Amino acid sequence: MNLILGDGEVSSSELLQAQELVFNCSLSFIKPMSLKCAIDLGIPDIIHNHGQPITLSNLISSLPIHPSKAHFIHRLMRILVHFGFFSTQPQEEKKEEETYSLTLASRLLLKDSPFRATPFCLIPLNPLFLTPWHFLSTWLQKGDDDPTPFEMVNGMNFWDGVGNDPMAKCMFTEAMTSDSHLMSKVIVEEGKEVFQGLSSLVDVGGGAGIMAKAIANAFTNIKCTVLDLPYIVADLKGTHNLNFVEGDMFKKVPTANAVLLKWILHDWSDEEAVIILKNCREAIWSKDKGGKVIVIDMIIDESPKLESKSAETQLYFDMVMMINVTGRERNRKEWENLFLVAGFSHYKITTIEGQGLRSIIEVYP
Incomplete structure (x- = not known):
């Protein structure tokens, strides 16, 4: 199906792609704001200090958050994994619970890193x-x-x-x-x-x-x-x-x-x-x-x-x-x-x- 837009016809697929570009631009502030939240909560240092990939439950128990908000952390980590700030993989013994690791990008956010990039965020x-x-x-x-x-x-x-x-x-x-x-x-x-x-x-x-x-x-x-x-x-x-x-x-x-x-x-x-x-x-x-x-x-x-x-x-x-x-x-x-x-x-x-x-x-x- 083609639609009339401006001076010519465009397909509904093209129109949806254009709308997606607008959506992505308008929502791009979510990336720095989500990362700021992770920095404020100390998530990179918590994972680093854990010494190995950390499960979601262990991460939650280490965070300074109210218990009623614990179930939101998965969603925060999910988008930060998507952006490349953390990586995740299934745990060997408990397939239902993922573990999170630092990437090179999140290592630049550690408090003791000589190349600490947190101020740029x-x-x-x-x-x-x-x-x-x-x-x-x-x-x-x-x-x-x-x-x-x-x-x-x-x-x-x-x-x-x-x-x-x-x-x-x-x-x-x-x-x-x-x-x-x-x-x-x-x-x-x-x-x-x-x-x-x-x-x-x-x-x-x-x-x-x-x-x-x-x-x-x-x-x-x-x-x-x-x-x-x-x-x-x-x-x-x-x-x-x-x-x-x-x-x-x-x-x-x-x-x-x-x-x-x-x-x-x-x-x-x-x-x-x-x-x-x-x-x-x-x-x-x-x-x-x-x-x-x-x-x-x-x-x-x-x-x-x-x-x-x-x-x-x-x-x-x-x-x-x-x-x-x-x-x-x-x-x-x-x-x-x-x-x-x-x-x-x-x-x-x-x-x-x-x-x-x-x-x-x-x-x-």
Whole structure:
């Protein structure tokens, strides 16, 4: 049976598929909210501390829930298994009761995990970050008074908003720390050739120095410097090949063999990114002496068949940039334009193995 819709006929099957897409989109908030519930109840740590796959009844008995709500836990776990946060299998002795195990994703939610990703789950649900999304259409209809929906709603830019909210500041700092722990391990293992031959490196916006410490430990011949704002690095102590410098990347970057920009440039508009890149170009050694800027960031693939999970996540992040800051996630051509305008001659892209989200871009003067 065909139905008339718009300018042509569509089958009832096509119409139902379209409706399913709308349903899935409208209900997509259930994934983060269900995961938040599991985190709040401590389910990943309960399973981990159990030391083996845990039955539903044992899980329920370990949860801080009211007995009258116990029968709802199966439904919560069922959808989280579907999303891939937990795995399940029948128990050998009691076929009627399943057991639950952690997946790699839920291991990233453990309290003692060095790569703890819990803040990334909770940040989008914080009212400071969530409320601006409700006013995206309002912002798009207004003039240039407010550069972002975040600033329109909160009356201050993203960085001041985070800095003035203790809970948001704690979550954001922990999220960046967690990512740096993971990326430092990946970069040191997968991108060794990027750092070979370097004698000095400045990690711009390097925070507590997690990336710089990992590089300094893995390549002891490299003297690493972390550049960040005074309130971030003022009390941090360095080592024989690692030191912390107070400064502003929009004004000056310390001289070095190479400069590292990990997940920095996507926060800023093209004009702001060019200023940062020009300061980095002035700081690094000349081309014949091995000077370069190392950018770790996303490169959006805008091919017609944009179907991979990595591509979807990249587009999510691009919207996050639009809502909160003046930056954006860029495709290859947009990165190239930035580098050329900033005065660089060429670049080299290395895809991080096993992760399609971010790449390493070596940019040369």
